[in-house]
Amino acid sequence: MVYLGVDMKSIPSFPPNCILLQLSDSRIYGSRDEYNSGAFGERENEISEVGETTGHHKYERKTMKDVEGDAKNQTQLEPRDVQKELRAQYLTLKKEVHHAKQHLKIEERKLKEEEKDGEDLQQEIKEASEAVELVRTQTEKVSQLLSHRQNQLKSTTFLLQTRQITLLNSLRSFFPIEKVSAQTWTINGLNLTKPYDESEEAGSAWGLVVHLLTMLSKYLDIPLRYKLLSNSSRSAIQDGSRIYPLFGRGFNDGVRCLTVCVEGLLRARDIVSKEEHVLGKIGELLVGTCDPRRKEREKSREVRRKKTEQVEAMFR
Incomplete structure (x- = not known):
């Protein structure tokens, strides 16, 4: 049903289960049940503006003018409500857009x-x-230099050892040491017999020993x-302010x-001497220094000797 260009069912005051009837008193009333049963004619005199419940709705009987006013009000109010709703939506959207822009600015700033931190980090990585x-x-340059220096050191050490061996061989030829017996040794033909004595020959021999040790x-x-x-046959040993002669009484x-000086030289060269005579110790020092592999050969001989003794012990 359409009234004044408005669907009457869209009017809030018009229940959906009612029909509009206009009677002689210019009122509209009724429900579909009353209209279908024809009972609304009998209740004409009972019509009032008091609301009744018909079907599922409670409604109020009104005149056509009232309904027309409702329709006009609905027609007038609806665009205004729509505008309010649209404005509210617009404001809401505007706020959301504003918040989104603010959030976007914050995210862009971050x-x-x-990006700046990344660039700084890249710069630091590049510098590192x-x-x-x-x-x-x-490091490569230092390694190359170190390798070169090591080669130089090896070469210099080899040359130094060669020079030392040459000089010691010269000393061995200048001061020949020979073994006569377990207690007697000679240096340049001068005897030194143990126990040592105070003779002039012994004093001259001790002078040669002092000169040899100094060299x-x-x-x-x-x-x-x-x-x-060193003073030929009148040589001596100095310990601080005290002097010990190698001749005469108290030698x-x-x-x-x-002897302490000779043993110090042996320890420095890692040479072990089994001799008790001073000249015997000096002789082993000269031989061990001039022949560096002599010690290894002695160890090998010692190992072979022990193995031989073990084998002989097994067959006994």
């Missing part, structure tokens, strides 16, 4: 900061890479425990200090 590359280059200390670059005073203290 992104710029992160350059530093590492520089260190690697310097050995210089050639091997090994300091001696005591200071040696035994000087011989003891001289």
